[in-house]
Amino acid sequence: MQTIxxxxxxSTYYQTIGFDLYEGLRSGLKHLGRNDxxxxxxxxxxxxxxxxxxxxAEKLLLEEDASVVIAxxxxxxxxxxRPLFLAANKMLIVLDAGANLPQEWSACPxxxxxxxxxxLGASLAAKQATNDGYTSAGMVTGYxxxxxxHTYSISKSFEExxxxxxxxxxxxxxxxxxxxxxxxxxxxxxxxxALLSLFSGDFVQWYFKGIKNSFEEQNLPVxxxxxxxxxxxxxxTEYPSNNIKGIAAWSKKINSVENKIFLETITNTGRxxxxxxxxxxxxAAITLKIIELIDEHKNNISLIAVGLQSFAFEGPRGRxxxxxxxxxxxxxxxxxxxIATNEGKCEVQIExxxxxxxxxxxxxTTQELNNSTSAWYNSxxxx
Amino acid sequence: xxxxxxDTTKKILVLCGGKFAFPALQLLAYEKFICGIxxxxxxxxxxxxLERESKDSNIGFKSFCNKKSMLEMxxxxxxxxxDYIFCISFPFLLPETILSYGHxxxxxxxxxxxxxxxxxxxxxxxxxxxxxxxxxCAHFMNSKFDEGNIIFNDPIAIQKGDTYGKLTVKLSxxxxxxxxxxxxxxxxxxxxxxxxxxxxxxxxxxxxQLSDTYINWKRMDADEIIALINAxxxxxxxxxxxxxxxxxxxxxxxxxxxPHENQPGTIVSLNDTINIACEDNMQIAIExxxxxxxxxxxxxxxxxxxxxxxxxx
Numbered sequence: 016m017q018t019i020x021x022x023x024x025x026s027t028y029y030q031t032i033g034f035d036l037y038e039g040l041r042s043g044l045k046h047l048g049r050n051d052x053x054x055x056x057x058x059x060x061x062x063x064x065x066x067x068x069x070x071x072a073e074k075l076l077l078e079e080d081a082s083v084v085i086a087x088x089x090x091x092x093x094x095x096x097r098p099l100f101l102a103a104n105k106m107l108i109v110l111d112a113g114a115n116l117p118q119e120w121s122a123c124p125x126x127x128x129x130x131x132x133x134x135l136g137a138s139l140a141a142k143q144a145t146n147d148g149y150t151s152a153g154m155v156t157g158y159x160x161x162x163x164x165h166t167y168s169i170s171k172s173f174e175e176x177x178x179x180x181x182x183x184x185x186x187x188x189x190x191x192x193x194x195x196x197x198x199x200x201x202x203x204x205x206x207x208x209a210l211l212s213l214f215s216g217d218f219v220q221w222y223f224k225g226i227k228n229s230f231e232e233q234n235l236p237v238x239x240x241x242x243x244x245x246x247x248x249x250x251x252t253e254y255p256s257n258n259i260k261g262i263a264a265w266s267k268k269i270n271s272v273e274n275k276i277f278l279e280t281i282t283n284t285g286r287x288x289x290x291x292x293x294x295x296x297x298x299a300a301i302t303l304k305i306i307e308l309i310d311e312h313k314n315n316i317s318l319i320a321v322g323l324q325s326f327a328f329e330g331p332r333g334r335x336x337x338x339x340x341x342x343x344x345x346x347x348x349x350x351x352x353x354i355a356t357n358e359g360k361c362e363v364q365i366e367x368x369x370x371x372x373x374x375x376x377x378x379x380t381t382q383e384l385n386n387s388t389s390a391w392y393n394s395x396x397x398x
Numbered sequence: 399x400x401x402x403x404x405d406t407t408k409k410i411l412v413l414c415g416g417k418f419a420f421p422a423l424q425l426l427a428y429e430k431f432i433c434g435i436x437x438x439x440x441x442x443x444x445x446x447x448l449e450r451e452s453k454d455s456n457i458g459f460k461s462f463c464n465k466k467s468m469l470e471m472x473x474x475x476x477x478x479x480x481d482y483i484f485c486i487s488f489p490f491l492l493p494e495t496i497l498s499y500g501h502x503x504x505x506x507x508x509x510x511x512x513x514x515x516x517x518x519x520x521x522x523x524x525x526x527x528x529x530x531x532x533x534x535c536a537h538f539m540n541s542k543f544d545e546g547n548i549i550f551n552d553p554i555a556i557q558k559g560d561t562y563g564k565l566t567v568k569l570s571x572x573x574x575x576x577x578x579x580x581x582x583x584x585x586x587x588x589x590x591x592x593x594x595x596x597x598x599x600x601x602x603x604x605x606x607q608l609s610d611t612y613i614n615w616k617r618m619d620a621d622e623i624i625a626l627i628n629a630x631x632x633x634x635x636x637x638x639x640x641x642x643x644x645x646x647x648x649x650x651x652x653x654x655x656x657p658h659e660n661q662p663g664t665i666v667s668l669n670d671t672i673n674i675a676c677e678d679n680m681q682i683a684i685e686x687x688x689x690x691x692x693x694x695x696x697x698x699x700x701x702x703x704x705x706x707x708x709x710x711x
Contacts, residue, residue, distance in 0.1 A: 065582065065585075065586055066585075066586050069582070069583075069586035069587065070586065070588065073587060073588060077589070077591070094575065094579065095579070095582050095586075097552070097579055098536070098549070098550050098552070098576075098579045098580060098582075098583045099583060099587070099591075101550035101551065101552055102549050102550040102583075102590070102591040102592065103591050119575075121554075121572070122555075123552070123553070124553060317553075
């Protein structure tokens with residue numbers, strides 16, 4: 016019997032993340048006719064403890080003899096695991112939020128990144144703002160979200176398309192420290208500024224609540240990356256204003272056969288489909304392709320990598336393929352906005368498919384980071 | 399956010415051969431892994447710089463200027479008590495008297511894929527052989543050069559046009575991350591996976607001689623010649639050839655997709671570049687070369703040697 020290992024992270028504000036990741040993979044494999052495959056899980060906490068991550072991966076490889084390991088981790092933790100997978104001659108699929116930009120995009124044949132592209136989406140959201148006529152913007156984030164380099168991609172993109180970052184506001188991560196009050200002064204000094212906003216999880220709720228309370232009916236122009244459009248969180252978030260848009264990675268409203276199957280399957284398991292179950296659902300197709308390639312190429316990792324680089328499939332968010340320079344998956348991104356439900360909560364509206372996604376991704380991978388670094392090891396949204 | 403108990407960080411001693419190892423030394427020192435640095439055959443400037451940095455960072459330092467000085471190495475290691483010893487282009491073979499400190503404690507980082515590229519200059523060999531990929535190989539050491547059990551080969555792409563110099567810089571920078579990855583592996587792993595080298599695909603390359611760096615116009619096609627020129631720049635100045643009975647070195651040249659009807663090695667034309675006929679009906683365009691009169695461009699060469707056609711070697 017084939018064994019697949021999955022490293023599961025936990026999150027205080029996405030309490031079901033581990034279950035979502037597991038169920039997405041399990042249901043995805045079942046949908047593809049492979050419920051005979053054994054899935055072995057290991058807990059990696061918030062994905063920040065090097066020892067725990069390494070030992071968990073080591074256990075899956077050496078004790079469980081997993082053919083493939085899947086992990087919801089970032090680039091930095093993947094780098095830590097790189098020698099282990101090289102030494103063991105095994106494949107690692109990194110389920111990547113895409114919130115960070117790596118210091119180097121060096122492709123390792125043993126590691127493939129399946130991404131939600133938060134940094135890329137942030138970059139495209141900033142471009143939307145300049146296309147909408149904004150030449151001034153403020154970057155708004157929090158202590159946690161601000162530690163990832165999507166901050167760099169969103170501000171760099173706005174500047175490259177002719178805009179100026181006029182102010183930055185990074186708020187605290189505890190309830191009592193979270194405030195957007197300083198935005199009042201900033202917006203008085205720089206009126207007509209777009210708010211390039213980077214939040215995830217509970218912080219989206221807190222941010223929207225702050226906008227509703229402090230800037231009611233002002234319809235501030237807020238631009239969000241994919242994690243700002245996470246629907247599970249939005250469904251419980253008060254609708255703040257009429258001018259919130261950006262780039263979504265996925266929505267339950269995407270009208271396709273694949274998305275319908277995904278939604279129905281996950282819902283039937285008693286879970287709410289979200290970005291995490293989506294990512295691991297899609298990883299099932301990648302995993303099966305790797306297993307097929309392992310057999311075809313008799314464990315020759317270089318040939319397996321070449322085979323995977325030319326692999327493409329239809330997922331719930333559209334056609335997914337790999338960039339061979341970085342071994343990173345490319346998926347469609349969507350121009351989206353936030354609308355109100357009848358109950359006054361938030362809902363995603365997909366406007367259109369974003370254009371030039373791959374070209375923007377290529378640009379992002381060749382962009383100099385100008386000594387910007389991130390100290391966060393956590394799997395994104397895992398605190 | 400990172401959880402890292404510094405009290406239990408592994409102590410690593412690094413033996414190196416010079417500035418190729420500097421990025422790795424900096425990163426390992428930044429991550430607090432280094433307890434000592436040993437350098438073999440380095441220049442005085444580099445030795446002084448390393449000694450000063452080591453002293454400032456409270457890291458042990460020792461220079462091994464010749465084989466005789468290697469007799470002092472074991473006592474130095476016993477004194478520092480490192481958990482592991484990393485070798486990055488260290489020029490001397492470590493004898494059994496030193497390796498007996500712990501056979502699973504010595505790890506060499508070879509700047510080429512093993513077992514295919516054993517030897518002292520794998521960067522030259524992979525370029526000369528027109529490989530599209532090389533690797534840094536981490537392997538346990540034994541008393542023979544490059545023959546211990548392999549831990550991993552970490553691959554690195556070779557770009558078209560990479561010279562020995564460019565690839566060396568790229569490998570030196572990549573070496574930093576690879577050695578840090580290895581250090582983290584030693585820090586966190588319960589065992590280090592490794593396997594014996596496959597002798598059926600092994601190859602040992604001796605240090606290149608003139609016959610290895612010399613362009614044989616009659617036997618080498620244009621791609622091979624360009625690869626050799628790149629592989630010789632800058633360590634050998636360039637690839638060796640003979641022109642008008644004079645020994646020259648071709649430093650920079652590119653492929654010219656123009657057929658010709660000349661003998662291989664004939665100068666077909668001489669303008670901004672010196673265009674030479676190759677045996678596969680292609681030409682190479684020499685841009686920079688070194689003669690007894692100095693390093694010069696093709697245009698400068700044309701002024702000094704106004705001979706329209708001639709044959710190289």
